[in-house]
Amino acid sequence: MPRSTRLVLALAALLIAAEGAAGAGSGTFTVDITLANPGVPAAPATGICTSQSLSDQTGALVQVVCSTGQFVSIGPRPGAPFAPTHGGAFTYYFSPSSGFRLAGLGGLYPGAGTITEYRVYTLDEYDGRVDILVNF
Amino acid sequence: MFSRAKTKKHQFKKAAAIALALGAAGLAGVSQAQTASGQFNVNITLTSACTLSAINPVTFAYTSSQGGISNAGGGDFTVQCSNTLPYSFGLQAGNGAATPPGAGSINVTDNGVNLAYQLTLATTSHTADGTAQPYTIGGTMAANQVGTCALASCDNQTGATTSSNRVNTLIVNY
Numbered sequence: 001m002p003r004s005t006r007l008v009l010a011l012a013a014l015l016i017a018a019e020g021a022a023g024a025g026s027g028t029f030t031v032d033i034t035l036a037n038p039g040v041p042a043a044p045a046t047g048i049c050t051s052q053s054l055s056d057q058t059g060a061l062v063q064v065v066c067s068t069g070q071f072v073s074i075g076p077r078p079g080a081p082f083a084p085t086h087g088g089a090f091t092y093y094f095s096p097s098s099g100f101r102l103a104g105l106g107g108l109y110p111g112a113g114t115i116t117e118y119r120v121y122t123l124d125e126y127d128g129r130v131d132i133l134v135n136f
Numbered sequence: 137m138f139s140r141a142k143t144k145k146h147q148f149k150k151a152a153a154i155a156l157a158l159g160a161a162g163l164a165g166v167s168q169a170q171t172a173s174g175q176f177n178v179n180i181t182l183t184s185a186c187t188l189s190a191i192n193p194v195t196f197a198y199t200s201s202q203g204g205i206s207n208a209g210g211g212d213f214t215v216q217c218s219n220t221l222p223y224s225f226g227l228q229a230g231n232g233a234a235t236p237p238g239a240g241s242i243n244v245t246d247n248g249v250n251l252a253y254q255l256t257l258a259t260t261s262h263t264a265d266g267t268a269q270p271y272t273i274g275g276t277m278a279a280n281q282v283g284t285c286a287l288a289s290c291d292n293q294t295g296a297t298t299s300s301n302r303v304n305t306l307i308v309n310y
Contacts, residue, residue, distance in 0.1 A: 022184065022310055023184070023185060023186070023309075023310050024234065024236040024237070024307055024308060024309045024310065025185075025186055025187075025188050025307070025308045025310075026188070026228075026234035026236075026305050026306060026307045026308065027188045027189075027190070027191050027213070027305070027306050028191070028231045028303050028304065028305050028306075029191035029192070029193060029194060029211065029213075029273065029303070029304060029305075029306060030193045030194070030302050030303050030304075031193065031194045031195075031196070031208075031244070031246065031253065031255070031275070031292075031302045031303075031304060032193045032194070032195045032196070032210075032291065032292065032293060032302065033195075033196045033198060033246055033248070033249050033251055033253075033277075033291060033292045033299075033302070034195075034196070034197045034198070034289065034290070034291045035198050035199075035200060035249045035251060035283045035284075035285045035289065035290045035291070035292075035297070036197070036198070036199040036200065036288070036289050037200050037283075037285045037286075037287060037288050037289060037290065038199060038200065038288075039200075
């Protein structure tokens with residue numbers, strides 16, 4: 001190949017390279033990953049709850065307020081009737097470290113289960129006084 | 137006396153004749169005006185450019201030790217360039233200063249959930265037609281990775297498994 005031809009080709013290659021480097025822009029993006037761990041059961045939310053002191057009133061409506069997360073959950077069992085008065089079957093959950101215990105229904109322990117009626121008292125007042133009576 | 141009046145009348149007629157002659161000359165000048173024209177150029181310099189839209193996050197949903205690969209979702213974006221301008225794409229791990237041209241694919245291990253993935257571009261070059269063209273950043277995550285997660289579910293955006301390298305860069309070269 002003649003020297004002049006090689007020179008022309010080299011210049012053409014430079015021009016093409018220059019065109020390719022005309023400009024560039026960029027943007028960033030995130031890669032969001034969710035990893036499921038099937039061997040670990042989902043932990044319920046925990047928190048601190050307080051209640052209004054109306055248990056001595058007939059027909060009182062007691063409101064339980066949880067400042068962080070969920071301490072007590074009461075809901076209908078799938079397929080079971082849910083009634084706001086006697087006769088329903090309900091699920092419950094008490095955090096093991098909550099400082100509360102169930103009374104009046106032997107054999108119940110903190111954790112998940114099914115219940116129709118229970119009483120809750122604090123360990124600090126172990127004189128039998130009922131703090132909350134919940135029935136349905 | 138008669139002679140003086142006659143002389144004034146003669147002078148008046150002469151002045152009127154001159155005025156009429158000048159007016160006629162002026163009218164003749166208007167009707168006989170010439171026109172001239174010239175052409176001029178409109179010189180335009182167009183600096184070609186490309187506009188890259190916001191890029192939707194690339195998302196993976198992975199189960200620890202799962203048997204099959206996981207394909208990513210999201211990663212959509214559009215590019216609009218000057219008509220007929222050729223351009224190309226490249227990927228770059230991290231969010232540092234872009235170093236063109238980037239790569240067609242990158243491999244990253246998320247340092248939050250400790251899962252490795254690969255990002256790819258199905259289309260790496262194109263010639264613009266002046267409209268916004270849609271593209272997608274693809275991603276795959278290999279099977280049988282355990283990852284890092286002390287809970288039932290973790291993500292790389294919150295909590296103990298928050299990642300510091302989940303941001304990557306797309307480069308458009310033109």
